[in-house]
Amino acid sequence: STNPVQNKAVKAALDSKSASGHTHAMITNSMLNIGGANNAASWVRLGTLVSGGDARSALIRVCSGNGFNANAYQNASFEIQIKDGYQSTQSAAKACGVTVYRINCGTVKVKVIPTTHNTYVVWVYLPWGYWNGNYAVYGKYSSWVSQDLRQTTEPEGTGADTAYYDQAFLTSTVAQANTLTDSGWVDVSNFKADISSFSQITTSFRKYGDIVFIRGRVQPKSNMTSISLCSTASTSLTGITPNHSVKGVGVSTDGLTPFMVNITTSPANSVILKGSFSANKIYDFEFSYIK
Structure with missing residues (x-):
């Protein structure tokens, strides 16, 4: 105002507002309620979002879980990122992409159904019989209208492309993780050594990922200093050849006579025992190496 008296009055009014006590109840209690599962898993329609424009993202954070008896394991949460494409x-097809981050709720589902290029109906599937919870909407968006509806069947309509990511420390599942292949123990049946010279002779391999385990037992009928057990190529197990010579140790069953085990690449893939082997004495070995 050009009127100094009016300016003075406005300033006094503003000063009184800023100096007075006040709370932020609408901020601290900004989450909305969801609840009322009657012993049945449900699809819940949270509401309708109008985006803030191309490349703008809205985040919907849902806190719920399997029951609510003050047990920590009943707590779960997931976050939905909706990014306008x-x-x-402009059309409803390929209007947005959805990413869901889940904690302690690996069976939760999300279905975001675009109805126009910038308007999306948000459904969530809560898989528990009894739950209550809250959710909040953040980010850059034009409007959000809550619509607490529920049904047991999946809502009709074409959902936006959705990717799920779970927290590994709770679910032990990560999209990029690879399951290690375990061959199990594979017995060697074709030996380079003359098996008639032994009372017993066994060797087996096991490959777990890039870790190879080998074990064996020999009982020679006569004194020996070198035993060429087998060629790894003669087994039904493939991919166990080390990149370089690997050495391990074994010992007689009475624990008194150690010996050396050498897995070599030259001669090709041989397993050779070196030591002082007495007739009729039993010798065992077992060790592992990285392929």
């Missing part, structure tokens, strides 16, 4: 021709 660029379109040269």
Whole structure:
């Protein structure tokens, strides 16, 4: 105002507002309620989002879980990121992409159904018989209208492309993780050594990922100093050849006579025992190496 008296009055009013006590109840209690599962898993329609424009993202954070009896394991949460996509021709098809981050709720599902290029109906599937919870909406968006509806069947409509990511420390599942292949123990049946010279002779391999385990037992009928057990190529197990010579140790069953085990690449893939082997004495070995 150009009127100094009016300016003075406005300033006094503003000063009184800023100096007075006040709370932020609408901020600290900004989460909305969801609840009322009657012993049945449900699809819940949270509401309808109008995006803030191309490349703008909204985040919906849902806190719930399997029951609510003050047990920590009943707590679960997941976050839904809805990112508006660029379109040269605006339509509901490919209007947005959805990413879901889940903690302690690996069977939760999300279905975001675009109805126009910038308007999305948000459904979540809560897989528990009894739950209550809250959710909040953040980010850059034009509007959000809550619509607490529920049904047991999946809602009709084409959902946006959705990716799920789970927290490994709770679910032990990570999208990029690879399951290690375990061959199990594979017995060698074709030996380079003359098996008639032994009372017993066994060797077996096991490959777990890039870790190879080998074990064996020999009982020679006569004194020996070198035993060429087998060629790894003669087994039904493939991919166990080390990149370089590997040495291990074994010992007689009475624990008094150690010996050396050498897995070599030259001669090709041989397993050779070196030591002082007495007739009729039993010798065992077992060790592992990285392929």
